[in-house]
Amino acid sequence: MKKRFLAGVFSLCILTGCSENIKQSALDVLPEPSEAAITTATEAVKEQKSEQPACTVPPQDLTISIEGKLEVYEKLMVKDVISEPQIQLRNGSEIIDTSKTGEGEVNVSYIYNDKLYSHPVKYTVYDTTPPVVLNSGGGTALIGSDFDLNDFVGFVDNYDPTPELTYSGYVDTSTYGEYPITATAVDSSGNETTWELSITVADEEPAYEDDNERLPFERFITDYADDNVSFGIDVSRWQGDIDFEAVKNAGCSFVIMRIGTYYDEYTLDECFLYNFEAAKKAGLKVGVYIYTTANTKDEIIDNAHWITEQLDGEKLDFPVVFDWEEFSNFQQYDMSINDLNEYFEIFADELEKDGYSAMLYSSKNFLNNFWYEHSEYPVWLAHYTDQTNYTGEYAMWQMSCFGNIDGIEGDVDFNILYNDKMKIN
Structure with a gap:
């Protein structure tokens, strides 16, 4: 092959008048x-x-x-x-x-x-971040009671699960009166936060006065009507017996219901089984939440598995909601901000193993000051106002806890679901 190729080149050069000698090798x-x-x-x-x-x-x-x-x-x-x-x-x-x-x-x-x-x-x-005050406190100490400032305030540190609380001034629970004090929370790195509060010593707590205006469901759906939203409620045993057919006919599209609570032990919400079956039968989309005070990794994992055991394979239209609200005296749970944020993600991971997904519920205040941005999970925002100014991402907004709807005696929470933010099943 190489010889034939070189011969062809030589002949071509003769025909075209090449004057240089052909001295090329095969390479x-x-x-x-x-x-x-x-x-x-x-x-x-x-x-x-x-x-x-x-x-x-x-x-x-x-x-x-x-x-x-x-x-x-x-x-x-x-x-x-x-x-x-x-x-x-x-x-x-x-x-x-x-x-x-x-x-x-x-x-x-x-x-x-x-x-x-x-x-x-x-x-x-x-660690250069000082503790965060979650509940600045104040309030009433009963005459003759033992005074512990931890019962009146709430605070947390980003890193230290057990920041130290001290105060200057004094509170004499044997004598009626108002006692101004200065509280200080110090973490293990020496960062501190100081704030003022006042404790009143009295015979009893002041009576709660409820002067809140009630919001009818028909006005709720009229005021917030939009092609991109759906309207719903969330319920627990506190709503008693519910006529879900009447709820559906009022214009409600979905209901999120409490499956149970966890305070060191589990309690199945006494209305859950009825609520779940009756809401589905009425044609409502359904979801569940757990109200928990779990403060260890093992408890959080067990929370997730307990929920899936109760559901026993039942299909949900919403992610399972993680509802942790005991912030008033948070330091008593021996957790840091980072701890509970990690626990939520562990909760979500465990649910996923069982075929469910997770959603985080919290108020505007704690979404801003406590929770990290868990962008892979939808957020259910609680902010009781006509127009929320929360700037973070959220898929659902609980805008009132003083709602009235046909089928329920008394108050119920009203919610707006943004359909483009969370696709329900």
Whole structure:
């Protein structure tokens, strides 16, 4: 083949008047390598270099260090804190562990002067965030009672599950009167928050006066009518016997019902079984929520499994709602902000294993000051106002707890579902 090819070229040159002698070898007529082939070969060489055994001793003429102050729970990668221009990072996307304060180290892999290095670099994680006041307190201490400020205030720390509470001033529960005091919450890193409050010593708590206007369901759906919304209610045993046919005929589309509560032990809502069957029979979309005070990982996991056991494979139209509301004296649960946020995600993960999804319920205040942005889960916002100014993402809005609807005696919560934010089954 090679001889025939060269002979053909020689004949062509004679015919076209080529004057130069043909001295090409078979290799001379092979095509030159393409630019892509050269690039591939170059990358292969680089790859061979990168696969050489890494030097575990840092270069003497270069110092690699973590730049800046790392905050506890801050989401950082190696490339965020090392910006040495003379090196090529090999593990820039590796996550840095900031889950606890104090010294840590991360292994950094990089190329410097065509040589691969890999060695640990130390860093320090700090907590500079002071405790957050959830309930500034005040109120009435009964005459002759033992006074514990923890019963009157609520606070939490982002990191420390057990911040310390102290106060200056005094409260004499043997003597009637008003006692101004200054409270201070201090976390394990020395960050502190101070606030003023007043305790009144009296014979009894002041009577609650309910002067709230009631909202009829027909006015509710008229005031908030939109092609993108659906209207519903949420119920528990407090609503008593419910005529769900009347509820449906009033214009209600869905009902979220309490499946039970958890205060160290479970209680199935006494109306749940009836509510679930009757609401479905009436043609309403249904969902469930658990009111829980779980404060350990094991309890949270068990909460999720208890719910799925009660449902026993029943189909829901909404995600299962996680309802944790005991913030008034939150410090008594020995959890940090991060703890409960992690527990919610564990709850959601456990539900998913059983074929259900999760939704977070909370008020505007705690969504702003306590909960992280759990973007992969829908949020049910509680904010009792005509127009919410909450700026975070939410799929459903509980806008009143003083609603009146046919089929229910007394008050019930009214909710607006935004159909483009959460597709129900």
